[in-house]
Amino acid sequence: MQEHVVTPVILCGGGGTRLWPLSNSATPKQFLKLGGDMSMLTQTAERVKNTEVAGLSFGDVLAIGAARHEALLRQHLPDARLLLEPFGRNSAAAVVAAALVSDPDDILLILPADHHIAFPDRFHEAIAAGLSKASDGHVVTFGIEPTFASTGYGYIELEDGDARVRQARRFVEKPDRDTAAAYIETGRYVWNAGIFLFRASAMIEAFQRLAPDILTAVKAALPERPRMDAEKQIVSLDRDAFAASPSISVDYAIMEKLSPIFGVPLEMGWSDVGDYKALWELSVRDGAGNAQIGPVELLDTENCYVRSEHLPIYMTGGKDMIVVANDKHIMICPIENAQDVKKLAQLSKKSAAAAPGLAEQARTILWDQFQMWGENAWDTDVGGFYECLDANGRPVEGAERRVRVAARQIFSFASSIELGWSDRAVAEDLVSKGLDYLLGDVRNPSGGWAHKTGADGKVTDPSEDLYDHAFIILAGATAYRVLSDERGLELALAALSHIEENWADPVHGGYMEGSAQTDERRANPHMHLLEALLALHAATSNPAHLKLAENIVVLFETTFFDARKNILREFYQCDWTPAEGERGQLFEPGHHYEWATLLTQFENISGRDLASWARRLISKAGSIQKGGPADFCVNVALSTGAIVDAKKRLWPQLEKLRAYSLHPDAVPPEAVAELFRKIKETYLDPAGRGLLIDEVGEEGQPLDKPVPASMLYHMVTAFAPFLKA
Numbered sequence: 001m002q003e004h005v006v007t008p009v010i011l012c013g014g015g016g017t018r019l020w021p022l023s024n025s026a027t028p029k030q031f032l033k034l035g036g037d038m039s040m041l042t043q044t045a046e047r048v049k050n051t052e053v054a055g056l057s058f059g060d061v062l063a064i065g066a067a068r069h070e071a072l073l074r075q076h077l078p079d080a081r082l083l084l085e086p087f088g089r090n091s092a093a094a095v096v097a098a099a100l101v102s103d104p105d106d107i108l109l110i111l112p113a114d115h116h117i118a119f120p121d122r123f124h125e126a127i128a129a130g131l132s133k134a135s136d137g138h139v140v141t142f143g144i145e146p147t148f149a150s151t152g153y154g155y156i157e158l159e160d161g162d163a164r165v166r167q168a169r170r171f172v173e174k175p176d177r178d179t180a181a182a183y184i185e186t187g188r189y190v191w192n193a194g195i196f197l198f199r200a201s202a203m204i205e206a207f208q209r210l211a212p213d214i215l216t217a218v219k220a221a222l223p224e225r226p227r228m229d230a231e232k233q234i235v236s237l238d239r240d241a242f243a244a245s246p247s248i249s250v251d252y253a254i255m256e257k258l259s260p261i262f263g264v265p266l267e268m269g270w271s272d273v274g275d276y277k278a279l280w281e282l283s284v285r286d287g288a289g290n291a292q293i294g295p296v297e298l299l300d301t302e303n304c305y306v307r308s309e310h311l312p313i314y315m316t317g318g319k320d321m322i323v324v325a326n327d328k329h330i331m332i333c334p335i336e337n338a339q340d341v342k343k344l345a346q347l348s349k350k351s352a353a354a355a356p357g358l359a360e361q362a363r364t365i366l367w368d369q370f371q372m373w374g375e376n377a378w379d380t381d382v383g384g385f386y387e388c389l390d391a392n393g394r395p396v397e398g399a400e401r402r403v404r405v406a407a408r409q410i411f412s413f414a415s416s417i418e419l420g421w422s423d424r425a426v427a428e429d430l431v432s433k434g435l436d437y438l439l440g441d442v443r444n445p446s447g448g449w450a451h452k453t454g455a456d457g458k459v460t461d462p463s464e465d466l467y468d469h470a471f472i473i474l475a476g477a478t479a480y481r482v483l484s485d486e487r488g489l490e491l492a493l494a495a496l497s498h499i500e501e502n503w504a505d506p507v508h509g510g511y512m513e514g515s516a517q518t519d520e521r522r523a524n525p526h527m528h529l530l531e532a533l534l535a536l537h538a539a540t541s542n543p544a545h546l547k548l549a550e551n552i553v554v555l556f557e558t559t560f561f562d563a564r565k566n567i568l569r570e571f572y573q574c575d576w577t578p579a580e581g582e583r584g585q586l587f588e589p590g591h592h593y594e595w596a597t598l599l600t601q602f603e604n605i606s607g608r609d610l611a612s613w614a615r616r617l618i619s620k621a622g623s624i625q626k627g628g629p630a631d632f633c634v635n636v637a638l639s640t641g642a643i644v645d646a647k648k649r650l651w652p653q654l655e656k657l658r659a660y661s662l663h664p665d666a667v668p669p670e671a672v673a674e675l676f677r678k679i680k681e682t683y684l685d686p687a688g689r690g691l692l693i694d695e696v697g698e699e700g701q702p703l704d705k706p707v708p709a710s711m712l713y714h715m716v717t718a719f720a721p722f723l724k725a
Contacts, residue, residue: 018275086243093217138198218245295313310325369712384453391691473533569587570591
């Protein structure tokens with residue numbers, strides 16, 4: 001039998017959020033001793049040292065991790081070769097980097113650093129079974145035979161049959177519970193453990209065809225002769241070149257698109273130790289079901305995981321709880337809500353992500369904006385809000401006025417009260433006037449709202465637009481939540497009722513564009529309707545509003561987002577097929593960032609796992625930039641990455657800043673502060689206090705154009721998170 005030498009490649013990235021505060025960005029869980037005397041990383045390396053399976057042997061370990069963890073990596077893997085990243089770029093960049101520093105014919109086994117495997121011998125047998133396909137140039141994945149309908153794992157559908165190695169039909173996202181149960185019933189689906197076997201040259205060729213931008217960036221980040229340093233066994237990736245690589249998983253970049261791929265299903269006592277409930281299940285427990293580690297004393301306590309790395313914990317009467325403490329944090333959570341721990345970690349990271357002084361700068365920026373618009377937004381002669389201001393902050397007379405602008409201003413000034421702006425009386429007055437305005441002459445006899453008025457306040461365009469009505473809901477819901485103004489709730493519910501009764505599409509899902517009933521449909525109004533429904537749910541706690549929001553999230557997952565190209569298209573035909581020609585390939589990076597934020601907000605309320613979608617949206621939006629993460633994004637691009645409009649409006653940069661601040665794991669640590677600084681220096685400081693530049697040209701030159709009143713809404717949504725951190 002031919003002897004195959006397999007090189008274990010251990011991926012040592014991860015933000016340390018799911019087992020926070022025990023695990024954190026400085027010491028992710030792979031470096032912790034969570035069971036036994038060895039860290040999870042050391043256990044991973046030990047299980048691929050020796051094997052009794054004929055025809056299989058393991059070579060030296062190659063570990064890929066953060067440069068800041070070099071000392072930890074060397075401590076836990078003293079003999080391993082190290083490939084060091086300046087910052088994380090997800091698994092795709094790591095996998096192709098491993099292939100590039102290997103010999104073309106090397107067979108590589110990609111392994112997460114932090115998984116538990118109870119029966120390594122079964123794993124070795126599965127590796128041996130897949131060697132033939134890997135040697136022939138195919139990618140082989142190892143799927144875990146599911147034991148329950150998990151919503152926390154991705155799945156792989158294999159072809160029918162009971163062969164040891166089967167072709168994979170598709171990779172699928174984390175499903176809801178009913179879908180997961182249906183998957184298990186078929187017998188064709190396995191959990192995606194993120195373990196892959198392939199020849200180095202085959203993976204490089206796959207990246208060349210399917211993700212050339214990642215391959216190019218990683219090649220540029222490697223030394224000219226990317227082989228391991230003979231003395232230290234280390235290769236370090238160049239920071240500036242590596243920043244150009246999109247941050248995306250190898251599943252999304254390659255596996256979902258590559259065919260054929262082969263899968264080996266197996267049961268090996270596997271766990272990704274993905275949360276504290278999984279850790280509790282793997283731990284040694286006493287007769288009452290408690291796992292207690294460190295200085296812990298328990299009385300009348302059942303089925304708890306209690307661990308202290310610092311001060312003693314004394315607990316009585318506890319049941320089904322997680323209590324973890326170190327020298328900086330204490331975390332308490334019901335075991336059944338273990339998935340929510342990452343939200344707590346994100347809260348701690350969000351605060352840490354804001355560099356010193358950013359909160360105060362954000363407050364100054366917003367207060368100046370509220371002052372400027374508070375003095376100039378309202379037309380005291382005919383009523384209503386002005387559409388735009390000139391470069392000196394004066395209202396532009398004669399311009400038509402969109403009704404959605406009034407709604408955005410109501411939202412903005414209601415938010416100013418919540419944020420603590422000192423001129424509360426001004427804000428309350430503008431909100432009140434705005435509500436009266438929307439409940440007055442701009443409302444159509446149909447019960448909906450007109451699209452535009454003239455400068456004289458009279459309706460010039462009575463057509464009704466879904467986009468406008470979404471903002472009317474947002475305005476009313478926010479005014480009601482902040483000020484308890486019943487007019488706000490009346491407004492929001494009336495707009496929602498009008499949408500549901502007139503524009504809901506029972507055949508294709510979602511909503512029609514409005515009264516015009518055009519032949520084209522857009523994703524963007526649905527995004528703002530999702531935002532509005534989340535605001536209405538926050539104001540009323542009515543689960544029906546959250547259910548409507550969920551319907552839009554499902555439409556995003558099934559229709560709006562093209563998982564093969566990682567873009568969210570803007571324009572569709574009436575049956576939700578993409579618009580014809582180039583128009584159907586258009587996407588706006590700013591909307592990618594906006595969707596990422598809203599999906600995360602929905603996840604935080606509902607518990608539905610949407611993190612992978614948010615990461616993919618952020619990654620794709622960043623992939624068409626010329627420089628690093630803090631560079632500005634263009635207005636419009638194509639799915640190919642070609643730029644359609646290279647100018648750069650301010651609002652996409654603000655949405656990018658908000659997405660970065662809410663997703664610190666998706667960007668380098670310094671990106672938030674750097675982007676904040678660049679926005680301030682490019683769009684705000686040159687304009688003068690309380691003013692702003694709406695758009696710059698391709699080379700960054702300010703464009704002479706009025707400032708839309710709608711920009712105040714984007715300023716509030718972007719900078720408010722810094723005040724709430």
